[in-house]
Amino acid sequence: MYMKDEKIVEIDDYRLELENRIRNLLWTISGDYTLNMKVDVSLYLRSKAIALYDGIKQGALAKYYDRNLLGLYLVKKVFCQAGEGELTAVAQLCVEEAIGDKICQERPGVREMQKEAFEDILDQEFEQMPAYGDILGRLKIAILRDRLQNGNHYVEERLRKIRDMVYKARTAADTIELIRIIDSLYNTIIDPDFEKDHGTLEQVMAVTMEELTEYDWEDFLTEELYEEALESYIEQMTNKITDMEDTAVTEEMEKQRQTKHKITILTEEELEKAYTYVELNFGKTYLTPAEEKRMNYLMCRELHRDCSLYFTEGILKNPVKRNYQYEYAVRLKNKNIWLYHDKHRIVKQNIASLTDLLRKTLVLKSETQEVLSDRGTIIPSRLWRVGRSSEANLFKRELKSDASDFVVDVLIDASGSQMSRQGDVALQAYIISEALSNVNLPHRVMSFCTFWDYTILHRFREYDDPQSANENIFNYVTSSNNRDGLAIKTAGYGLLQRSEEKKILIVLSDGKPYDVIVNRPHAKNPEPYMGKYAINDTATEVRHLRNLGVSVLGVFAGEEKDLSTEKKIFGKDFAYIRDISNFSRIVGRYLIKQLDSDE
Incomplete structure (x- = not known):
């Protein structure tokens, strides 16, 4: 929602800056960058001092007690x-x-x-x-x-x-x-x-x-x-x-302020402002206006009809300016890198193990096999069958498997609910990407989150990028909501455009699709994207891709209590990673099954 006011708006160019400023205070005071805190912007608009001091106290409480x-x-x-x-x-x-x-x-x-x-x-x-x-x-x-x-x-x-x-x-x-x-x-x-x-x-x-x-x-x-x-x-x-x-006082003051400023749904002019805001806080898009319009036309249909897609390489790669959100992204990148160094040995072992598993499988796939055929090089020892047997396989042919006929997409949930495990999720994606690069399998890595009616797809590497592009995965930042169905549908569309016969989509998520959108003018006010409504949509998109020949694996990066939801979405093809040291073994088992498949 949007409020017309000379300087203060309900969701404006400063919202994430305000939230990040308070979170930065909490993290700086506590020294614990894993702490999560829901920031109440209404409290900030009531009193800057109260909101900032509240953030400081939360950090201090975590530090001392x-x-x-x-x-x-x-x-x-x-x-x-x-x-x-x-x-x-x-x-x-x-x-x-x-x-x-x-x-x-x-x-x-x-x-x-x-x-x-x-x-x-x-x-x-x-x-x-x-x-x-x-x-x-x-x-x-x-x-x-x-x-x-x-x-x-x-x-x-x-x-x-x-x-x-x-x-x-x-x-x-x-x-x-x-x-x-x-x-x-x-x-x-x-x-x-x-x-x-x-x-x-x-x-x-x-x-x-x-x-x-x-x-x-x-x-x-x-x-x-x-x-x-x-x-x-x-x-x-x-x-x-x-x-x-x-x-109660905060809520009453907020209610009075909203009444005073007559909150309404977004107008077209305000939607332009929303796009500028997304660009400012998530980085410039890498698509042309025509390409962006085409993708929205193709993907944003039915229950996603009032949504929009935004494709970016992130605020660190292509910023509009160095704002609070940029500094926040720098901080989280450093946190991801710090965790990588802290778990360096485990990560390297996982990469080596997964690489070895994939390489052995691909070598076997590349071996030449001789089979009986009705054409090819004649086999003298089988000529006695002529006229005596209906089997006409008198020849041998060499069949060579194409080990390079595979392509992989890795899609990462980047919603705010992943904040507490952000570093571990980044490491999981990095392990997969490094192993795939080591065996020269083309793959793309993207994350997704939803802010307002924009589902932001952050591309870390494209299918044929060099291995050095994998380091962009450490730019992984979490925020806002997640419209999993739309993100999976869009990632799957890109995957289906590839010429490789065997296509694999790996989704790292917490199994909790959730997005309450802001409606466009004259929209039909669709249901909030949550609960069974969102789970069924996400599961439908997964099944649709599987029907089109895409192998979809859900890697569960959430709380154990949400496992049942993950099962509803991905069926039997999902992996629950309790300990990152087992990551390569669990994911490797699935990938090898797909590589070995002759379907």
Whole structure:
């Protein structure tokens, strides 16, 4: 959606820059570049200081404490009948005290941003704070004002004692100690009978994952998160830990802003702006306008009729300018290369092993075989059959297999859900590409993701590129959604244009097609591309290619719980890679089966 405004738009030229800036803060502070974080641009538009400080705190929490253990504690406490809102508010106050001063001492520049964030929270939420419950609202105000006044804010004795309990979090040496402080504070000011009625902290922490899994968490979640309810709820609670702001206020401010600016569907003029935005953040296209129009006409039909394709070699290869997205791509490329060096021995072993398997198979395919025939070189010893047998194979012929009659496409899911395993996925694609190059099999490598109604196909190497082009795979970047069916259909179209008889498509994905598109004017408003709708479409495209003679292998690069979806899409031809050290053996087995096939 798009909002007309002088400078601020819902999705504009700065959206990814804002998201990446906050993520970069988180990664820089934590030192952990695998951390994933959903950035709320609405929060940034509400208050730049609050949004940036929130990113800093998430990084600091990951650096100083175990955020996953802390989130799991909150879920277990709610399971034992604690009030979710009150528990979250208590935890947020304690976490701020545990990490606020630490990060300011380590990075003095953060202190001014922290001060601005606190001022904005007080200014925007003062009237709503008592809604937390009188004591929690007053406690939050007291803590924020005390921080802004350098510890000189006076409050009455009862509130001061409670505030001092929160301040104990400043000395929490580890996550368990911080949890004890949060638990004690909740039991003191919210539910003094909690231990008697529901159990001690030790009993709370003893709750098993099996017990949590059996509980119905749907009342705590939005409808789209029901499928993986427990996991979604744990993630939801973990992400809330660092918030100091009231999300209800953010949502109300966003709602008012949207009403004020009359959000509508995209106009044709705005679509032009969307194309410029995609070009700016994903790199220039390598197709001419006529070629691009032709591909969209051929591929974007039926349930993809309101979609568009965008073909690029990436922002690092062909940028419009060096913006935040460019710097973000540089950072992720370096992260991929770092992982390659870290796993260098394993990667090299996999490449060598897969190369050896392919080479042996291709050598066998190239060997000359003699067969009986009704033409060729006569065999004297079989002449006695003339007139005595209906079999007329009196000759021998030499048959030489064509080992070079193969072509391979590698298609990589580059949606945001792959971010946590981005480096490993890049290594998998690199192993395949290097091995195929070593045996001189033509192959193309592309990734795909979807932003707005554009499915972006990022080409790393073309079929007949030199082996050095394989290094472009380290430019692999993840973001946005994934319209798997359209991407597979498009990759398959290119593969079918090749003259080689045997065509193979390898898809590296997490088995979760998902894309909610922005509709063009006068569009027929198709269903959101998710769930069974998306799975069935992707599976249909796979079957269609197989019917046309393309061998399709799904390499599963996701969570084990999504395996059933992968099976629905790829049937029996999929590989689940639990450990990259086994990658060459598992994928090699499939490729050899295809190379050996005489179909």
